[in-house]
Amino acid sequence: MHTTSWHSVSMTLDECIKCNICTSYCPVAAVTDKFPGPKYAGPQAQRFRESGQITSPDVWVDYCSACRVCNEVCPSGVKIAEINARAKAQIVHERGIPLRNWFFGRNEILGRIGNLAPQIANLGFHNPVSRLMAEKILGVARHAPIPHWSTEGNFRAWFARREKLRAEKKVAYFHGCSTNYYEPAVGKAAVAVLEHLGYEVVLPPQNCCALPMLNNGEFPAAEKLFRSNLKKLAPYVDRGLPIVGTSTSCVLVLREEATEMLDLENAQTQALKAGMWDISEWLRERLEQGELPTDFRELQMVVPYHVSCQARAHRMGRPGLDVLMLIPGLDVREGNAKCCGLAGTYGYKAEKYDIAMQVGEDAFRFVRAQGEGVRYVTADSEICRWQLEHGTQKLGRHPVEILAAAYGLYDLDRRQLLAEMK
Amino acid sequence: MPKIETDLLVIGGGATGVGVAWDAALRGFRTVLVEKRDLTHGTTGRYHGLLHSGGRYVVKDPHSAEECIRENRILRKTHAHCIEDTGGFFVVTPEDVNAYPDQFQAACKNLGIPCEEISLRAALQREPLMNPRAARVFVVPDGAADSFQATHSTAQAAQIAGAQILNYHEVVALIPAEGDPARVVGARVRDVARGEDVEIRAALTINAAGAWAGVIARTAGVTVNVIPGKGTMLAANHRLINTVLNRCKMPDDGDIIVPIHTVTVIGTTDEKVQDPEHLTIEPWEVELLLREGDKLIPGISQARFVRAWAGVRPLYQEHYAGASRDATRDFVVLDHAARDGVAGLLTIIGGKWTTFRLMAEKTVDKACEQLGARKPCSTAETPVPGVEHGHYWLGHRLREVEQNHLQSELVCECELVTRAMLENAARNNPTLTLDDLRRDVRLGMGPCQGGFCTYRAAGILHELQVQNSQSKIQDPNTWHVADLQSPARNAKLEIGNWKLGVGTPNLLLRDFLQERWKGLLPILWGRQLKQERLDELIYLALMNADHLPDEDAVSPMSDFYSRRGISTTADTEARDA
Missing domain, CATH: 3.50.50.60 (FAD/NAD(P)-binding domain)
Structure with missing residues (x-):
């Protein structure tokens, strides 16, 4: 299915020295025997797969959650998660994609449709009867934390109608589907913070980053989405505008995941990689440049900070933590759980829901251990926030929302800009 | 007597x-x-694994070529399960553009060897790592054979x-x-x-x-x-191609690359030697194979190689005194x-x-x-036992391990050898060394070259105490040797009251480490060196394998393994005794 080159991720299997560190860290293999572990399904199994094979010899890669903990701990640089993703794509190529996974890959379209009449969509999707039916018919886990459509309109509509700050310094914002359709508040907080720094925010045309498709093995369709984004973002990249994103997983895909998995290494993808920033990372950069305002209000509270596996995969340290630590009174506590378990669309699948919840238990326990009084949890990825809300009944907030609140711009509880509250 | x-x-x-x-x-x-x-x-056990279509010899030795194509067709039936139907390419690299390709094509036609010229585009689609500057590509019915x-x-x-x-x-x-x-x-x-x-x-x-x-x-x-003609070969860590690649020219050194089992083999050199027993792999041979390999697969010289080995062709020509390549x-x-x-x-x-x-x-x-x-x-x-399983395909062990949930039974993780496969092999074939089991089930033939399976296998044999007396081979009518290759078709054994034939588990371990080391020395650089450093830490630092009890014990193979490898003082003394 895929062209093979010396740069293909599968070639990194040659780096494997069989040490088993990935196997001992894999959060999925720790809770289920349906997945044999990253080494077994990744570099080891890859030696038994061939391009042009009639059928894939193994299907257990389907149980890889793509959390990338294996990549992170591998001392040799094997791109295990990507090898698994490509093996999944090969299976999809051979056998077609299950209807459910086809839907998961198209969350942008679902978002858009639901956005037409969000109240009705929420009612239609989020009632016990339809969730039960979705589980029985499609295999969508009935208890999994599927987000609600925003009932206050989508983010882009909000952005279009508001009065913008005009400034010399500009920054482009990649909001992603979830901010646009489910959590516009995250985007509003981000814009407020960016403008507070004195930057004019521009909104490039954009589409789904393709992560759900990549995770579900729909590579040809994912490539279309990625190329489309490449084209849409190119003018901003060419102008040297930093493109910041609040969804750390979207940023990761645009930066490197899509390029690696789809074998698209070229000057254009390199340029995009150089231009993309996780918003916390970019804010930390401003801090290091002495450009970050520190006119913070005191926030007296404990906030557990779950480090998303997607954020770890950026290999950028803990910028969210670095920035939040500046806020007086705020007690941010970093957890060391490997993964929340939900991992993209993994935990939404009926057969994987229990695995996802068991994987998440470490993170839930960490949050609960921070005391009864904890109201909010924070994580850079929306997926993690939803899973933590589901597992701990706390409220999930993006670090930029907390930052906006500390700047006195944002009501953390009602998720509204103070300027817009009547 | x-x-x-x-x-x-x-x-x-x-x-x-x-x-x-x-x-x-x-x-x-x-x-x-x-x-x-x-x-x-x-x-036999040291060959590259190419089932010849005859294409290699059509111009130089048409008689051999004719025999090859005939036997190729027969073996595909009588030994189907030992053969992978990879097909083969004869590639005209920029260096090979001369009259030979036309002669080759005509000779194939004369001898009835199926030979179809395909477009470079089609060839690259099938083998993306092949030289994109090739002028012409011919497809022939080569295959890969498990000797x-x-x-x-x-x-x-x-x-x-x-x-x-x-x-x-x-x-x-x-x-x-x-x-x-x-x-x-x-x-x-x-x-x-x-x-x-x-x-x-x-x-x-x-x-x-x-x-x-x-x-x-x-x-x-x-x-x-x-005329002992030594041929040296190198195995890359995984399959870089899935079709046999031959240079379309007069047979020479380093002009074939064979995908066999999980590896890619570059072959061969041809060097007349005196002693067929102890073959030295010279640095120039390794360099030559890498350099020539790059002409068929540009970049292969930078791949990870897990092993080098040499076999010796038993060439014979009455009154011949020339180079072994031309015999x-x-x-x-x-x-x-x-x-x-x-x-x-x-x-x-x-x-x-x-x-x-x-x-x-x-x-x-x-x-x-x-x-x-x-x-x-x-x-x-007359088909031999096992043909009913059809041609070999690369994924079969992986599929069987997954379908039968055998991942926790793996002894050799690289080559997917389960404990039952190992035990059955030890019981059904005479086993003096772990190397014998390697030939039976591919134990230790993967990337770590015995790093993780040697101690496990030695421990298992110790537990089994396998009786290896030559006269007690299992009834051949009840046991299929071909089944040894299959994770699925090996049931777990009842451990009987058996004894290991020769030596101790410690000796098994030392012998096998020495045997693997012999083939690693010539290619010890880059990623394989990193692997060997880990293996060294496991065996020397963690297990103190060079100071185990039974230090003086030797098997009939100890001397063979330690020659040209790195001999310890104990080995030398044991040899001198």
Whole structure:
């Protein structure tokens, strides 16, 4: 299915020295025997797969959650998660994609449709009867934390109608589907913070980053989405505008995941990689440049900070933590759980829901251990926030929302800009 | 001294000898085969695995080419499970643009070797790493052959037909008839495992000892000038291609790349050597193979290589004194009665793996002639046990491990060898060393080269205490050697009251580490070096493997493994003692 080159991720299997560190860290293999572990399904199994094979010899890669903990701990640089993703794509190529996974890959379209009449969509999707039916018919886990459509309109509509700050310094914002359709508040907080720094925010045309498709093995369709984004973002990249994103997983895909998995290494993808920033990372950069305002209000509270596996995969340290630590009174506590378990669309699948919840238990326990009084949890990825809300009944907030609140711009509880509250 | 009476005594447990035993047994001869080590320990087990279509020899040696295509078609039926239908390319690289490709194409047509020219685009689509600057590409029915399995399956077929196969029985000398020194009546052989001699009396002795045929013949006062042509090969860590790639030119060094099992093999060099036993791999050979390999697959020289090894071709050409590369690949049956006045002895020499069945047929034809028997050959129509599984495909072990939830049963993780496969192999094949199990089930042949499986296997054998006496081979009618390759078709064993034949688990471990190390030394750089550093830490730092109890113990193979490897003081002392 895929062209093979010396740069293909599968070639990194040659780096494997069989040490088993990935196997001992894999959060999925720790809770289920349906997945044999990253080494077994990744570099080891890859030696038994061939391009042009009639059928894939193994299907257990389907149980890889793509959390990338294996990549992170591998001392040799094997791109295990990507090898698994490509093996999944090969299976999809051979056998077609299950209807459910086809839907998961198209969350942008679902978002858009639901956005037409969000109240009705929420009612239609989020009632016990339809969730039960979705589980029985499609295999969508009935208890999994599927987000609600925003009932206050989508983010882009909000952005279009508001009065913008005009400034010399500009920054482009990649909001992603979830901010646009489910959590516009995250985007509003981000814009407020960016403008507070004195930057004019521009909104490039954009589409789904393709992560759900990549995770579900729909590579040809994912490539279309990625190329489309490449084209849409190119003018901003060419102008040297930093493109910041609040969804750390979207940023990761645009930066490197899509390029690696789809074998698209070229000057254009390199340029995009150089231009993309996780918003916390970019804010930390401003801090290091002495450009970050520190006119913070005191926030007296404990906030557990779950480090998303997607954020770890950026290999950028803990910028969210670095920035939040500046806020007086705020007690941010970093957890060391490997993964929340939900991992993209993994935990939404009926057969994987229990695995996802068991994987998440470490993170839930960490949050609960921070005391009864904890109201909010924070994580850079929306997926993690939803899973933590589901597992701990706390409220999930993006670090930029907390930052906006500390700047006195944002009501953390009602998720509204103070300027817009009547 | 135990004595065995038989019609035919076959010397040599390579493809040819085992083929002769199979053929002879099928024709109703009482047959005994002796091999001084494990089956395929010699040249057969050290070959690159190319099932020739004949394309390689069409211009230079059309007779060999014709035999190849005929045997290729036969073996695909009789030994289907030992063959992967990879197909092969003959690639005209920028260096090979001359008159040869046209001659090649015409010669293939003349000899009836299917040969289709395809577009470069189509070729690259199938093999993306192939040289994109190739001028032309021809497709031929080459394949990849598992010479270990083929020989073991043939041996089992021979046993089912009544032959007796004796591993680790080394010929001491051929026995002349009493009062008639010009007649060979068998051989005195040493049972290496028990350390005792056995006398085998045979109406006819067939010398199929390959590169060692001259040594055997000499004990009867006969001279056979074998031209030992050493061929060195390198194995890359995984399959970079799935089609055999040949350069479209006169056969030369480093011009074939074979995808076999989980690896990619670059072959070969061709160097006349004196001693077929201890082969040194020279740095220039490794460099040459990498350099030539780059012409077919640009970049392959930077790939991870897990091993280098050398085999020795038993080339034979009467009165020939030139370079071994140019010696014929043809085979001959030497009738020593007619040639040297020594009756009762035939030597089969030359040839190649692809033609082993034909060599056996011609040899047994000659034996029939000498013994005055008229029995037709039936090997071309007789499949060996295991063919029912169809052609080999790369993913079969992975699929079986997954479907049967055997991941926690893996002993060798790289090559997917389960504990039951290992135990069954140890019980059903005579096992003196872990290397014997490697040939049975591919133990230790993957990236870590025994790093993680050696101690596990030694421990398992210790637990099993396998009884290895040569006479207690399982009833060949109840056990299929081909099943050893399959994670799914190996049930877990009841552990019986068995004892390990030779040595201790510590010796097994040291021998195997030494054996693996021998093949690692020539390619010890880059990523494999990193691997070996980890393996070294496991065995030397963690397990103190060079100071285990039984330090003085040696197996019949210890000396062989430690030559050209890194010898420890203990090894040297043991050798000198």
